Amino acid sequence: MAGKRDTSRDGLNNKIQTLVLTNFKGLWQLIQSNESIKRKVNKALLNSLIYKIPTRPNPYSMMTLDKHIPDTDKEKKTDTYTSWDSLNDRTYTGRHLPPNPKLNDPNNLPKVEDLAILFRKRDGKTIYSSKSTMLFPYWVQWFTDSFLRLDHTNKLKNTSNHEIDLCNVYGLTRKQTHLLRSFKGGKFKTQKLKRQDGVEEEYPLFYYADPAQGIVDPQFVGLYEPVNDEKRQPADKKQYLFAMGVERANVQIGYVMLNTLCLREHNRLCDVLASNYPDWDDERLFQTSRNILMAIILKIIMEEYINHITPYHFKLFADPEAFTKESWYRTNHMSIEFDFVYRWHSAIPETFTCNGKPTHVATTLWNNKILIDQGLGALMEETCSQPGTRIGLFNTPDILVELAELPSIRLGRELQLASYNDYRELCGFPRVNSFDQITGDEFTQQKLKEFYGHVDNIEFFVGLYSEDVRQNSTIPPLVARLIGIDAFSQALTNPLLSPKIFNKDTLSPIGWEIYQTTNTVSDLVNRNVPSSGKKYKVTFDLHKE
Template sequence: MAGKRDTSKDGLDNKIQTFVLTNFKGVWKFVQSNQSLARKVNKTLINSLIYKIPTRPNPYSMMTLDEQIPDTNIQKKTDTYTSWESLNDRTYIGRHLPPDPKLNSQKNLPKVEDLAILFRKRDGKTIYSSKSTMLFPYWVQWFTDSFLRIDHNQGHKLKNTSNHEIDLCNVYGLTRKQTHLLRTFQGGKFKTQKLKRQDGIEEEYPLFYYADPAQGKVDPQFNGLYEPVNDEKRQPPDKKQYLFAMGVERANVQIGYVMLNTLCIREHNRLCDELVRSYPDWDDERLFQTARNILMAIILNIIMEEFINHITPYHFKLFADPAAFTKESWYRPNWMTIEFDFVYRWHSSIPDTFKYDGKPTHIAASLWNNKMFIDKGLGALMEETCSQPGTRIGLFNTPDILVELTELPSIRLGRQLQLASYNDYREMCGFPRVTKFEQITGDEFAQEKLKELYGDVDNIEFYVGIYAEEVRKNSTIPPLVARLIGIDAFSEALNNPLLSPNIFNKDTFSPVGWEIIQNTKTVSDLVNRNVPPSDKKYKVTFDLQ
């Protein structure tokens, strides 16, 4: 039963800011209409979001948990102090708060298996989002997978394989060698092929990764692209034949991911055509590198102006203004943190079933299944994706297949990494510590289960607590998740080298590329210029209309 949440621990400043930004729509419309005033307000609001949390450099990283001094056989005690190496070795995942071995001693925590009830759907009922289409969770999985990359070859999960930038490595590869394997070295383009969809019209796709799918034999031109995912259950031969050669090992995982990767590959090649028309003397390398820069700037623009504004409930629409922030104290090198990884584990935003070609289809059918995408084509699949809702982010809403695969392992990982408590992170983020379960959620069933499992609010773990909170009206994510994204999303994006004032200009992107960047604000812009000319204009949006 849903009751009214006790808001006494929301914090007065937080309440005032939310109230002002979610009311007075006419005032905010006037502010947005004045460019000079809008820039000042935009800077103030973005800074206010980022400065809610201590900014980089973070005093800790996962190096504090490593039981062995790197590159030696010397064992050390787990420490919680700052060292020069912990401030600079970015092969380790960053962290905002130091380890808390006391919380993770297991004495105050329930068995991980007992927590499954917090994520499974009640009576099998799915809670759909009132704001987001399925493009929203597809986009989140795709773009975060390029920089939130825990090294699963490390038994202790302390390291990452990330470049710590929104660099589209899922499209271009993590290394220069991987990038080279995907290129034609002619006209700056990616290697692609034409494939027919069900209606006979051809569209552009990446090349297939396997030369002999039945034997698992990789096409020799892609040897060394990445370590294949050796899971025959997820990659049976009938699906292997359609897997594409793309930037990272998980790029074929789900049709939403493949759809967005393919969109970027088409746009890159389209940009090369635009550039060669205007600059016929440019060689292959300059065409490739300039198209890559343009595409990354476009994606950064969409993240900050379409994706972020979809998340927030505010009437003022935040926008990218890179030059405004270069003197801020948060303007520091990027370093992905474990907390940022956890606040983007939105497994509950994916429904059990979705409509494909108008028919209910289990989400498992869309895993490693590029034939579904090829048959339908980019525009039609994207429009069908945007015609149906995603599901609400929070407890009691994760598909059964993902509870055991993703939710419980996330809790185990949090304990292994000795993450501080939910209340500790509230305090760090400028929220008062909760003292009652009713201050987290008004859902009486959730209150009952949290109390039964944890006994005291101070025992609630970070991963459970952030998703137990209620989603604010007209928002898509709970408040503490939003607060943590404020520091790591805006500051990470605005710190991208391409957005530096001496780089973000026509010299870097070319006059033609600069104009394309300025005139591309949405995913819809990208999709509708990368489908066959005979196709209609497709409706593409994060927002349910």
């Protein structure tokens, strides 16, 4: 039963900021009509968000938990201090708060298996998003996978470059990138495949030479080691898996759609650059096209994607030059908390329409034939014509509760994450002192009290998704706060956006023009599908025509 949430612990400043930004629409439109005032307000709002927590570098990293204590030590202690190695070794994931082993004592916490009820759907009912299409969770999984990459052999480490660098498209290393390149005209290796209606579209090459035996095409040996889930796929699925930048790029059709879109746009940019600068060689065409595409994706993330998340009337925008002297303008170091706020397993429906038919989400895993048969434009439009699901408790597909939600809780305990209340305090929210200050839903309150007894005992991961989503937002408040802090402070520090780099010399005059006039995923899609006179509907917003 839904009741009214007690807002007394939201914080006065937070309340005022939300009230002002979600009202007075006419005033905000007036402000945004003046370029000078708009830039000043944009800078002030972004800084007010990023400075909610202490700026990087963080004094701690996951290295704290990996100190090679001798096996003879019966009682392992977790010391929390800063070292030069922990500040600079980015193979270890960062952390905002130090470990808290007392909070994570198994004797003081509910059994992980018992917490499954918090994520399973109540009475089997799916709660759909009132704001987001399915493109929203597809995009999130795709772009975050380029920098939130926990090492599966050691969860204290990560395998990312700590940048939004499109490694899912280009590969993590120069060697991997070279395996994907044609070395002709700056382009990727590609092939033409026919849709069901016979029209050809451009895709990456296939990864396997012999799908039945799991033999990789020799030209892609060393690209990556396939994950176990891919290795278990039958030959009829393996034969359509593409050679792309990272080992999970084929995992689901949303991921493959966006990778295919970027491949086509990169190759399209190469053609545009070659026609404008005929003396450029393959290397310059490749590198400049890569720079342009990465800058465009960063812009879409900071403007279309972030503004879809927020309920604000003022539309935040990328303005790299405004922030270079800020104390938060530091080298990126992805944090474990940032990884946890992007575990949106509840965001994709268990069943949705695919190629006009009801389809279980499991069917869309490792199944590129769906995209090949339907084509990028049609599948993208179908994706954007149906809602995603609400992010929060009691809404995760059954297959993901055991595979994703419960392992997240176990990982939080293993990494000794601080409590939900500790992270509220870090992010500028007052600590809650009753369950009805987290959510107005009485059933959720009851279950949280039953499992944890006191609000101070609630674990970070559970608390994140227990909160009510604000009106016209897409995610709970603490999730939104942490995303805003890390997303902007680590996107705007991308080397491509630094003042001496972010210019026509780097992107080329024609590339600069393309960047300035590309604002949405729709812009990318509709110029990278076979010409038919049709404009496909591509949007994060469920209500946008």
